[in-house]
Amino acid sequence: MPRRIAYDVLCQVLGKKRPLDEAFNSHPHLEKLSPKAKAFSRALVTATIRNKGFIDHLIDGCLDKRPKGHARNILNIMRLGVAQLYFMHVPAHAAVNESLHLTNYAKLVQYKKLTNAVLRRIDREKEEYPAEVIARKNMPDWLYESWENAYGAEVAIEIAKAHLTEAALDITPKYADEAEIWAKRLNGEILDNGSVRLSTGGRIEELDGYSNGSWWVQDAAATQAVKMLGNVTGKTVLDLCAAPGGKTMQLAAAGADVIAVDKNKNRLKRLEENMERTRVTAEVVEADLMEWEPADFVDAILLDAPCTATGTLRRHPDGLWTKKSEDIRAMADIQGTLWHRASHWVKPGGKIVYCTCSLQPEEGELMLKAFLKGHKNFEQEGEVYRSLPSQGKDGFFAAVVKKVD
Ligand SMILES: C[S@@+](CC[C@H](N)C(=O)[O-])C[C@H]1O[C@@H](n2cnc3c(N)ncnc32)[C@H](O)[C@@H]1O
Structure with a gap:
């Protein structure tokens, strides 16, 4: 189920250009998932989208040409499979088998053999890529080139690398002089601008001080x-x-x-x-x-x-x-x-x-x-x-x- 939801959401985002948050949060079967499965589903689809450029490079290396029409969705199944192999620490047999099950769900069983061959080859040839390579492949050319023009090549690649990981969670204390209190209570660090950067995971709504409005989430910048x-x-x-x-x-x-x-x-x-x-x-x-x-x-x-x-x-x-x-x-x-x-x-x-x-x-x-x-x-x-x-x-x-x- 978590992979099916990830697949549906991926098709919505890449095919219909729907925002990820909206597509994920409105999925009709989301509430059937346990919190752990929900978190896995969200992490999987996010990792796939974050690393889509690199993942596509690997997949394209195994295909003569990309399928067209509805069959294009087989790419989304492969993408989710590669994301599990490269970015989610899922054992190869599980990543491949679950992807093959998805071909039934997506009514693309005729591509089961191809999916199996592509994922097994990518797993066999798996290697450590430098962060710069993954980061650059993940960026659409028009966007990366605009950053090169604006900030120079050295900064552009650093910006691209920053996108390999999720952003930190920063909070703004309602009263600036309470930054220290909230940094201590929430196990965070005070940044130079007075924001508190949290290392605590978990649901924001359940963190100390959220419900009584002592702080709100806001990026430091x-x-x-x-x-x-x-x-x-x-x-x-x-x-x-x-x-x-x-x-x-x-x-x-x-x-x-x-x-x-x-x-x-x-x-x-x-x-x-x-x-x-x-x-x-x-x-x-x-x-x-x-x-x-x-x-x-x-x-x-x-x-x-x-x-x-x-x-x-x-x-x-x-x-x-x-x-x-x-x-x-x-x-x-x-x-x-x-x-x-x-x-x-x-x-x-x-x-x-x-x-x-x-x-x-x-x-x-x-x-x-x-x-x-x-x-x-x-x-x-x-x-x-x-x-x-x-x-x-x-x-x-x-x-x-x-x-x-
Ligand atoms: C960057 S967001 C604002 C974030 C907000 N200032 C904050 O700090 O939470 C931009 C906002 O502009 C609003 N917006 C866009 N075009 C507008 C318009 N013509 N009139 C009024 N609001 C508009 C959008 O609805 C959106 O909420």
């Missing part, structure tokens, strides 16, 4: 944007593209009067739940920022714009295969429009922090350059913030601009 606004106590801050509310909670906990705007109802529901749990308040507005406007000017704005999210692929490796290079231009257009609209809503002397969790300069450094060129009534304040997964944080960009008149 993502905490930077709010900090760049400086002291927000008593200031009215528009939190644009706010859901599910990581930065809303940060702003509200720091004493700002927050107006949190987002157009996604479901994500706003999560924002409301998050605020209730952490006992912070904000005015919540469900609206499309392409049309909505605030009633008054505000002291400051945080624009956490929608983006390609190529900085969070360690957590969401499905993005490697669901995103395309054309998405960058489309996102940059939206980001430019949102930033331009926001530029009308801040008081003179007020600041806008623009941020994205993308590694693409078009959505970060180049977007800032274009904004400054087109908005002479704003000037950049301080240095930009740019983090990379190779530094152990999500890829993130943030810049502050100030309205000068």
Whole structure:
């Protein structure tokens, strides 16, 4: 059963470009699995997607040509088999036999012999590959080349290598001076920005301090944007593209009067739940920022714009295969429009922090350059913030601009 679910989810993600979290969590038979089987199923499909480029390289080496149409799904069975052999420490006989059973489930029994031959050959020829080789093969060329262009070859390969493992779990304590307490209680370490990095496994909801809202999950890099606004106590801050509310909670906990705007109802529901749990308040507005406007000017704005999210692929490796290079231009257009609209809503002397969790300069450094060129009534304040997964944080960009008149 766990492998069947992994197979179904893999077909959904690679075939239908459905997000992994959504496809996995909505699988109709998920609740029939024990917690252990559920964890195995999730780990298997994630390892397969994370290492798909390398796995396909091995499979392609055993095939004259890839099957077409529905038969293409046999590749997904082989992929899951190779992932078990290479990345899941499953004994070879179990990985192969379970994959052969899957051919019945997938109505692809005519490929049983081929699947057996491919998996046995890959197991026989199994060798240790350098991390660089696996990492590079896992990255689509368009994406890897964009990082080479932006950060140079040495950094690009380090970024790719960072994607071989899952990202750490960072939490933001509601009160900054409680970082030490939570680091001790949750067996974590305090990072240079004040986040606590957890080594504890298990369900987040069951960890000490979660249910009473003493902290929330937020990558260390993502905490930077709010900090760049400086002291927000008593200031009215528009939190644009706010859901599910990581930065809303940060702003509200720091004493700002927050107006949190987002157009996604479901994500706003999560924002409301998050605020209730952490006992912070904000005015919540469900609206499309392409049309909505605030009633008054505000002291400051945080624009956490929608983006390609190529900085969070360690957590969401499905993005490697669901995103395309054309998405960058489309996102940059939206980001430019949102930033331009926001530029009308801040008081003179007020600041806008623009941020994205993308590694693409078009959505970060180049977007800032274009904004400054087109908005002479704003000037950049301080240095930009740019983090990379190779530094152990999500890829993130943030810049502050100030309205000068
Ligand atoms: C990067 S996420 C925001 C994360 C959030 N700031 C946090 O810290 O938890 C981007 C958000 O932009 C929202 N969004 C995208 N386009 C929008 C629009 N035109 N109007 C309002 N919200 C939009 C999405 O619904 C999504 O929740």
